[in-house]
Amino acid sequence: MDSGSTGTDAPVLVSGTAAVTRKALLDALSLPAFILFFTMMGFGSLARGAGFGAEMAALASLLIWGLPGQLAMVELTRTGQGLVAIVFACSLANARFLPMVVSFLPTLQRQGASTPRLLLDAQLLSINSWAMCMREFPQVDPGYRHRYYVTFASSILLAAVAGTLLGYHSAVLLPSTMVLGLIFVSPLFFALVLSAVPGRPERISMLLGCATIPLVHFFWPSVDLLLTGLVGGSAGFLLGNRRGRDNGA
């Protein structure tokens, strides 16, 4: 099922409502839904520790829908910062949604969609859906990509909200080594997903992003991701497209 990404000339596209919905649900339930469920359990228990109510924590997962921003909100609230500082930190931690939305929405191939519908699509976006769709879209009929995305994204959002509530209410303490494994699984999943992303400029950008972040994080930790994106992405764009032209692509 998963081997269509390596340079065959005419990959068989998944098409039709039933098949695409099933693929989206399977892709969500095979891992991402569980990873988010456990990650958001962690968020739920942190939110409780900072004084938020259960409904507030669930609403935060639903509305913010970006863990770095949610963690910033909880951490600054817990340490007693003011509203402006909290909102600013959350906003900065989630600023990555701007380029992610711009790079993602056109891949859905919805030229005629109204602005409110696009806003809804943008609100559903998270790093999981972004990475998974970038990986799987070459194998999905363009006419059904939006269905794939909405099905996948809403399944994992549901899992995230459920995880938040369970984490908030459960006093179950997992063994600390198992918690380590669960924390580790989330970035590992993204690394594996993105290893299959096609396109030379994108691949070079990712490598340069990894090379840039340690230095940038050391000097400017609060804006490290934005700077990494601008530096690594611009260099990857220039290098990737120049190489591509040399090869006649």
Place this chain on the structure above:
Amino acid sequence: MAPESFWVIVLACGAATFFWRATGVLVTRRIDANGALFRWITCVSYAMVAGLIFRMIVMPESELASVSLPLRMTAVAIAFAAYYLCRRRLVAGVLAGGISLTAMASWIS
């Protein structure tokens, strides 16, 4: 803190994140999806996401920092090996990586 102020925090943070998403929609409406500007922004996204993943694994601020870097990198290598050996099955890679990290962490501590 009064309970209302927690609601205000959640709603304001939701709005602040939505601001970036909405700006993204406005930009999308104005640029050519085949043009250089779009391809540049795509590269910026990839570099950012890769940087985020790299930061989470190599320079974590979470409890993951209690596991030494060589152990974390060994687990990443095991994950990728399992992933490719099992015909690029994500489940195989993630399970192998998560289990090997858990095993190494509990063995050493």
